[in-house]
Amino acid sequence: MSENTIPGVDDYDGPAGGWGALGAVARALSGQMAIARESIALHKVNQPQGFDCPGCAWPDPKETSSFEFCENGAKAVSWEATAKRVRPEFFAKNTVADLWNLSDYTLEGLGRITYPMAYDRTSDTYRPIAWEEAFRRIGTALRALPDPDMAEFYTSGRASNEAAFLYQLFVREFGTNNFPDCSNMCHEATSVGLPQSIGVGKGTVVLEDFEHCDAIFCIGHNPGTNHPRMLSTLREASLRGVPIVVLNPLPERGLERFTSPQHPVEMLTGKSTRIASTYYKLKIGGDVAVLKGMMKAVLTADERAVAAGMPRVIDHAFIEAHTSGFEALVEDVANTSWAAIERASGLTRAQVEDAADIYAKAKNVIVCYGMGITQHVHGTENVQQIANLLLLRGNIGRRGAGICPLRGHSNVQGDRTVGITEKPTDALNDGIRATYGFEPPAAHGHDAVAAVIAIREGRSRALVALGGNLAVAMPDTTETFEAMAKLDLAVHIATKLNRSHLILAKESFILPCLGRTELDVQATGPQSVTVEDSMSMVHASAGTLTPASEHLRSEPWIIGGIAKATLPATRVDWDRLVGDYNLIRDDIEKVFPIFRDFNRRVNVPGGFRLPVAASEREWATPDRRARFLVAPGLDEDPPLETGGLMLTTLRSHDQYNTTIYGLNDRYRGVSGRRDVVFMHANDLSARGLKHGDRIDIFATGANVADGKERAVRGFVAVAYDIAEGSVAMYYPEGNALIALESHDRRSGTPAYKSVPVNIEASTVRTAAPARPKAEHAA
Numbered sequence: 222m223s224e225n226t227i228p229g230v231d232d233y234d235g236p237a238g239g240w241g242a243l244g245a246v247a248r249a250l251s252g253q254m255a256i257a258r259e260s261i262a263l264h265k266v267n268q269p270q271g272f273d274c275p276g277c278a279w280p281d282p283k284e285t286s287s288f289e290f291c292e293n294g295a296k297a298v299s300w301e302a303t304a305k306r307v308r309p310e311f312f313a314k315n316t317v318a319d320l321w322n323l324s325d326y327t328l329e330g331l332g333r334i335t336y337p338m339a340y341d342r343t344s345d346t347y348r349p350i351a352w353e354e355a356f357r358r359i360g361t362a363l364r365a366l367p368d369p370d371m372a373e374f375y376t377s378g379r380a381s382n383e384a385a386f387l388y389q390l391f392v393r394e395f396g397t398n399n400f401p402d403c404s405n406m407c408h409e410a411t412s413v414g415l416p417q418s419i420g421v422g423k424g425t426v427v428l429e430d431f432e433h434c435d436a437i438f439c440i441g442h443n444p445g446t447n448h449p450r451m452l453s454t455l456r457e458a459s460l461r462g463v464p465i466v467v468l469n470p471l472p473e474r475g476l477e478r479f480t481s482p483q484h485p486v487e488m489l490t491g492k493s494t495r496i497a498s499t500y501y502k503l504k505i506g507g508d509v510a511v512l513k514g515m516m517k518a519v520l521t522a523d524e525r526a527v528a529a530g531m532p533r534v535i536d537h538a539f540i541e542a543h544t545s546g547f548e549a550l551v552e553d554v555a556n557t558s559w560a561a562i563e564r565a566s567g568l569t570r571a572q573v574e575d576a577a578d579i580y581a582k583a584k585n586v587i588v589c590y591g592m593g594i595t596q597h598v599h600g601t602e603n604v605q606q607i608a609n610l611l612l613l614r615g616n617i618g619r620r621g622a623g624i625c626p627l628r629g630h631s632n633v634q635g636d637r638t639v640g641i642t643e644k645p646t647d648a649l650n651d652g653i654r655a656t657y658g659f660e661p662p663a664a665h666g667h668d669a670v671a672a673v674i675a676i677r678e679g680r681s682r683a684l685v686a687l688g689g690n691l692a693v694a695m696p697d698t699t700e701t702f703e704a705m706a707k708l709d710l711a712v713h714i715a716t717k718l719n720r721s722h723l724i725l726a727k728e729s730f731i732l733p734c735l736g737r738t739e740l741d742v743q744a745t746g747p748q749s750v751t752v753e754d755s756m757s758m759v760h761a762s763a764g765t766l767t768p769a770s771e772h773l774r775s776e777p778w779i780i781g782g783i784a785k786a787t788l789p790a791t792r793v794d795w796d797r798l799v800g801d802y803n804l805i806r807d808d809i810e811k812v813f814p815i816f817r818d819f820n821r822r823v824n825v826p827g828g829f830r831l832p833v834a835a836s837e838r839e840w841a842t843p844d845r846r847a848r849f850l851v852a853p854g855l856d857e858d859p860p861l862e863t864g865g866l867m868l869t870t871l872r873s874h875d876q877y878n879t880t881i882y883g884l885n886d887r888y889r890g891v892s893g894r895r896d897v898v899f900m901h902a903n904d905l906s907a908r909g910l911k912h913g914d915r916i917d918i919f920a921t922g923a924n925v926a927d928g929k930e931r932a933v934r935g936f937v938a939v940a941y942d943i944a945e946g947s948v949a950m951y952y953p954e955g956n957a958l959i960a961l962e963s964h965d966r967r968s969g970t971p972a973y974k975s976v977p978v979n980i981e982a983s984t985v986r987t988a989a990p991a992r993p994k995a996e997h998a999a
Contacts, residue, residue, distance in 0.1 A: 236493035237445040237475040277448040278755040291449035301736040305332025316345040326881040335770035340729035360786030369396030377688030378633025381750030384776035389640035391784040398666030405669035409968040410600035418608035420841030425623035433621030436583035441593020445475020471943040474888035504567035512606040514562040518577035539615035546849035585621030596974035601967040602852035618838035628755035635753030652812035668969040677704035696959035706993040744800030760828030858975035870952035899941035912940040917983040
């Protein structure tokens with residue numbers, strides 16, 4: 222082994238997809254020891270009479286194949302449909318102190334939880350508890366709070382519409398709008414920014430628009446890992462000659478080339494399809510600079526066209542009829558120098574002008590973006606600059622054009638639509654009041670960051686989590702863990718064990734629920750739930766597998782049980798709704814009229830699309846116009862210190878959010894480890910470092926404004942083809958570097974993608990996070 226060789230790090234020359242993907246699927250199935258069960262489940266993924274993939278929110282095509290799933294979707298299904306079980310006997314033999322020493326990957330890999338559990342402080346173990354006793358104790362603890370606003374109610378984006386609707390109904394009848402949600406940590410900048418621009422916080426395109434576009438721009442996302450079924454859509458566009466322009470700080474194989482496992486010729490010949498026609502590696506935090514540069518070039522081209530008597534480059538008729546704020550945008554862009562754009566973006570003027578030329582020559586353009594845009598201190602402004610670029614040429618509200626935010630979990634958008642929001646509208650409260658007869662709270666509640674800060678400061682004393690792994694997902698790992706240990710009550714509705722369950726409150730409960738793949742039988746028989754994808758399509762999902770344990774219950778059933786135990790005088794007939802999910806959908810329609818004729822339409826193959834006014838060029842803004850919104854300057858994030866670097870966190874190919882399916886990151890050439898930091902060779906040498914050295918990473922700037930050191934030590938430097946001045950490491954390992962206060966003030970989205978750091982040589986090996994001391998220790 223040479224001096225510069227790192228164990229578990231090598232080059233990967235293959236395409237995305239292909240035989241590598243099929244091999245990964247086979248290993249995922251065999252690793253969970255339930256090949257027959259999982260194979261049956263995979264045949265039902267994203268099928269009209271099956272269940273929606275519990276992974277990403279990419280929409281289903283109208284014409285589904287027999288294998289409408291991707292590599293990471295198969296991992297998600299196998300992870301849930303596993304034969305592995307965590308039974309009460311396991312908990313009895315393993316203290317929480319012992320479990321804490323296991324890795325996050327090992328914890329979830331133990332398998333499905335089979336019985337409701339309550340923590341016993343005397344033995345430091347979780348012990349089985351009857352459902353009714355768990356509900357009684359939870360209800361008693363919630364009622365004992367001096368104020369309903371002292372409780373936080375977290376929601377994972379994998380909850381169904383029916384579960385999310387019941388959850389927000391229970392919480393509002395309880396008396397609070399504290400709804401920290403996984404959307405707060407990913408696309409909240411979209412939910413806040415786009416309504417101010419175009420009147421709706423959702424994308425304006427449908428899947429068919431990709432068949433009619435003339436150019437696609439992909440900014441700050443990685444489809445090969447995070448939404449792999451998108452690769453088939455990009456492949457088809459590439460094959461018909463559509464330019465696909467990528468703006469990303471580092472190369473992502475799924476945006477470079479793809480071999481479709483569903484196309485035998487490509488598989489048998491080893492050929493692949495090129496995805497990106499042009500790939501620009503901009504600096505982390507350079508998105509606004511590029512977007513303003515492109516607008517500057519387009520506006521200049523328009524001026525030249527007018528002077529020459531040629532057709533205009535911008536869509537002046539659209540701007541005149543549908544928009545406001547154009548003059549202010551023109552002034553801001555004119556005052557932005559090319560020197561500043563080049564410095565902030567890391568690209569040359571020629572590169573930015575070339576990208577603008579592709580945009581200007583295409584009649585219909587789609588811009589897709591991910592969390593590389595939203596997870597910045599000024600993420601909301603980032604989103605709005607994409608909208609500005611599209612509005613210049615009327616690329617919203619017509620076929621083949623529009624804005625396409627790439628949501629994460631399969632129903633994170635749907636949860637928002639049915640009421641999981643800390644900022645209720647008058648229409649939402651009016652609908653609840655008219656349907657159920659109680660007065661819902663009007664004051665805005667806590668998002669995810671505000672919730673953890675409130676827990677840290679002792680203003681919140683209870684947490685109920687509908688799925689997820691909140692403590693690990695949040696920034697500021699040490700402070701978040703210590704805050705969670707101060708709680709009086711922690712309730713986790715979950716399928717598998719994770720680290721959040723091991724941070725103990727005065728009373729802690731794990732309530733095991735059915736997964737998306739499993740049969741859900743209630744009083745009126747088998748039930749289906751519904752989900753909304755990232756293009757506002759709503760469709761049914763019905764699990765078919767025998768549940769992992771006879772003691773599992775559905776999320777709606779568990780929510781109803783907690784609600785009845787907490788609200789003795791409830792105005793909601795929980796048993797009626799839980800017994801027949803059609804009745805939940807009837808009530809969703811009453812509270813949210815956009816779901817008109819819900820039960821009939823959701824049973825049509827493919828479901829139905831919720832109205833998105835901007836898609837029809839109707840603008841639900843105060844002046845009823847799409848609005849050009851100025852973002853002063855070019856800084857998405859606070860400036861770096863002299864000699865500093867900007868770090869982004871990202872997922873490995875073997876994970877989905879905080880769930881780690883394995884320790885490999887195939888497309889980046891990493892196997893069996895996660896303790897790596899990707900750096901440009903020049904940034905290594907400038908610090909006297911080389912490929913393979915162990916390093917310490919220190920947060921700087923706003924992340925240490927409180928005087929506390931935030932550092933991650935003993936990681937391994939990997940020389941990588943990343944933009945100079947930019948570095949990357951995995952999420953959630955990098956969360957320890959980010960202060961809770963480092964977030965977008967407008968949306969509350971943490972700045973996971975823009976962490977100012979210094980890096981030094983280290984002799985320290987990385988260590989597991991310390992177990993927080995429970996405030997209520999025996």
